[in-house]
Amino acid sequence: MFKKAKQSRVFQDVVEQIQDAIINGKLSPGTKLPPERELKDRFNTSRGTLREALRVLEQKGLIEIKLGVSGGAIVKRIDAEPVVESLALLIRSGGVSLEHLAEFRIKIEGSLVELAATRATKKDIKALEALFNQAKACYKKNDWGNFLKIDEKMHTYIGTMTRNPVFQFVQKSIHDNIHPYYEEYLPMNKKRTLENLTDFEKIIDAMKVNDAKAASAIIMDHVKRFSDKMQEKINRSN
Amino acid sequence: MFKKAKQSRVFQDVVEQIQDAIINGKLSPGTKLPPERELKDRFNTSRGTLREALRVLEQKGLIEIKLGVSGGAIVKRIDAEPVVESLALLIRSGGVSLEHLAEFRIKIEGSLVELAATRATKKDIKALEALFNQAKACYKKNDWGNFLKIDEKMHTYIGTMTRNPVFQFVQKSIHDNIHPYYEEYLPMNKKRTLENLTDFEKIIDAMKVNDAKAASAIIMDHVKRFSDKMQEKINRSN
DNA sequence: CTATTCTAATGGTTAAACCATTCGATAATC
DNA sequence: GATTATCGAATGGTTTAACCATTAGAATAG
Numbered sequence: 001m002f003k004k005a006k007q008s009r010v011f012q013d014v015v016e017q018i019q020d021a022i023i024n025g026k027l028s029p030g031t032k033l034p035p036e037r038e039l040k041d042r043f044n045t046s047r048g049t050l051r052e053a054l055r056v057l058e059q060k061g062l063i064e065i066k067l068g069v070s071g072g073a074i075v076k077r078i079d080a081e082p083v084v085e086s087l088a089l090l091i092r093s094g095g096v097s098l099e100h101l102a103e104f105r106i107k108i109e110g111s112l113v114e115l116a117a118t119r120a121t122k123k124d125i126k127a128l129e130a131l132f133n134q135a136k137a138c139y140k141k142n143d144w145g146n147f148l149k150i151d152e153k154m155h156t157y158i159g160t161m162t163r164n165p166v167f168q169f170v171q172k173s174i175h176d177n178i179h180p181y182y183e184e185y186l187p188m189n190k191k192r193t194l195e196n197l198t199d200f201e202k203i204i205d206a207m208k209v210n211d212a213k214a215a216s217a218i219i220m221d222h223v224k225r226f227s228d229k230m231q232e233k234i235n236r237s238n
Numbered sequence: 239m240f241k242k243a244k245q246s247r248v249f250q251d252v253v254e255q256i257q258d259a260i261i262n263g264k265l266s267p268g269t270k271l272p273p274e275r276e277l278k279d280r281f282n283t284s285r286g287t288l289r290e291a292l293r294v295l296e297q298k299g300l301i302e303i304k305l306g307v308s309g310g311a312i313v314k315r316i317d318a319e320p321v322v323e324s325l326a327l328l329i330r331s332g333g334v335s336l337e338h339l340a341e342f343r344i345k346i347e348g349s350l351v352e353l354a355a356t357r358a359t360k361k362d363i364k365a366l367e368a369l370f371n372q373a374k375a376c377y378k379k380n381d382w383g384n385f386l387k388i389d390e391k392m393h394t395y396i397g398t399m400t401r402n403p404v405f406q407f408v409q410k411s412i413h414d415n416i417h418p419y420y421e422e423y424l425p426m427n428k429k430r431t432l433e434n435l436t437d438f439e440k441i442i443d444a445m446k447v448n449d450a451k452a453a454s455a456i457i458m459d460h461v462k463r464f465s466d467k468m469q470e471k472i473n474r475s476n
Numbered sequence: 477c478t479a480t481t482c483t484a485a486t487g488g489t490t491a492a493a494c495c496a497t498t499c500g501a502t503a504a505t506c
Numbered sequence: 507g508a509t510t511a512t513c514g515a516a517t518g519g520t521t522t523a524a525c526c527a528t529t530a531g532a533a534t535a536g
Contacts, residue, residue, distance in 0.1 A: 008496090009519070011293070023330050035486055046521045048286050051488085052293045055249070059297040060327065068529025069485040078331040086320035089298065090407050093261045094316050104404040107349035115345070165334050166342040170408060246527090247488070273517055284490040289519085306498025307516040 014043050014053035022062050022075055029077040033063070080169035087173040098181055102227035105174050110220040112171060113203065116161035117212035124161050128204050131157060139197055144188035154200060185233045186226065252281050252291035260300050260313055267315035271301070321411040329415060336419055336472070340465035343412050348458040350409060351441065354399035355450035362399050366442050369395060377435055382426035392438060423471045424464065
């Protein structure tokens with residue numbers, strides 16, 4: 001019924017005032033706040049208390065601090081970074097196993113690719129084909145490091161094709177947390193890289209003929225196959 | 239290639255050390271950190287700097303502070319609150335629309351219910367039926383407030399049936415952000431409550447006969463129908 | 477004109493003190 | 507003896523004043 005009453009902490013009041021000003025557009029991205037020594041007078045508080053407020057605002061992703069003369073607190077454009085960070089923290093310390101992550105990833109990538117395929121434009125297909133060709137070149141040169149980077153770019157690009165930021169930042173949070181496992185347990189080699197490449201070609205082909213369900217099925221199978229392989233490796237190494 | 243070099247801010251180092259200890263389980267939920275005056279000596283820093291670190295940890299949802307004697311920083315059980323809060327900021331600033339949220343919710347609830355149905359035990363079905371009967375009683379008494387609470391409990395319970403915390407975290411993050419809009423634009427009435435109730439009965443029935451795909455389809459249709467109604471209301475009110 | 481050095485503005489840190497809240501011990505009261 | 511009131515100490519919250527570290531731009535040297 002009721003929310004916890006406002007705690008009587010001065011720095012929280014400062015946080016609220018500045019946050020509201022940013023959300024209401026009274027402070028636009030790029031705007032520089034006055035220096036600490038001036039702000040503290042405006043809010044009629046001490047520098048220590050003001051700085052605690054700035055730390056909170058910084059952590060919320062609302063401002064960033066620059067050093068030196070003409071430095072200070074600058075209003076940031078609000079982006080998904082705090083969501084990604086807090087979701088990542090939840091995953092890392094919330095009793096989440098690799099199996100949990102993989103299971104979720106199969107579903108979310110399936111939904112995401114289906115939506116992306118539905119909304120794919122010719123420009124999107126061309127962009128994906130360009131990335132695919134870069135990946136193919138890496139495959140031929142046995143350049144696994146760059147292959148993985150381009151692979152990630154393809155995933156990210158497909159994320160943008162959904163035109164829905166929620167899918168994008170959930171995808172990023174999962175990817176950021178699952179990637180270290182891949183690096184450790186499933187290093188790329190010629191065979192795996194080719195398998196990866198083939199799957200992506202199939203996805204692009206399905207998108208070309210507007211077969212969203214097929215594209216979705218391929219990515220889900222792809223993620224599942226690689227997750228299973230990794231799980232197998234981990235089980236054997238234990 | 240490279241990440242931005244670690245800024246030379248003492249409080250960030252303190253944050254990292256405490257955060258790592260929490261993530262690694264060296265500090266369990268409920269553990270009380272030493273008082274500020276002792277911590278500052280342990281980290282060989284000043285109280286002001288230490289307190290800036292505590293503000294960041296507090297904002298990350300890792301600790302909470304209690305006042306008075308035997309007060310201090312207590313390690314929190316990790317939950318979705320920081321994700322909910324940062325997502326709410328993103329929504330309020332216009333980075334994410336209600337349509338984005340609804341579109342994502344349809345997919346995630348679909349996946350979640352499918353998985354839950356696959357793993358449903360007889361005990362789960364009984365628990366859902368008990369909740370369903372409570373909801374039915376509220377319906378008969380025209381008690382919309384409690385109906386909504388039980389409705390949320392049913393969703394949450396189905397989340398636990400996935401046995402996968404990632405689904406539960408994401409479900410809660412989305413739900414908590416979409417709920418206020420439902421309250422504002424789609425107040426419950428006899429007709430809507432019955433529709434809601436009927437959908438849930440169908441889902442339980444599908445789970446009873448182990449038809450996960452059907453359960454998934456019903457919840458997706460359910461979420462879509464209610465989202466569309468709300469969007470319509472919002473459009474008309476603008 | 478370029479390169480170097482200096483200067484001052486600004487965030488980062490420290491120290492010491494005092495205020496405010498809370499819990500438990502002690503005392504007063506019934 | 508049980509209950510209530512009072513008090514004291516531990517702990518977070520705030521303030522002040524000073525100094526350190528970084529940086530942009532001005533002044534200076536070549």
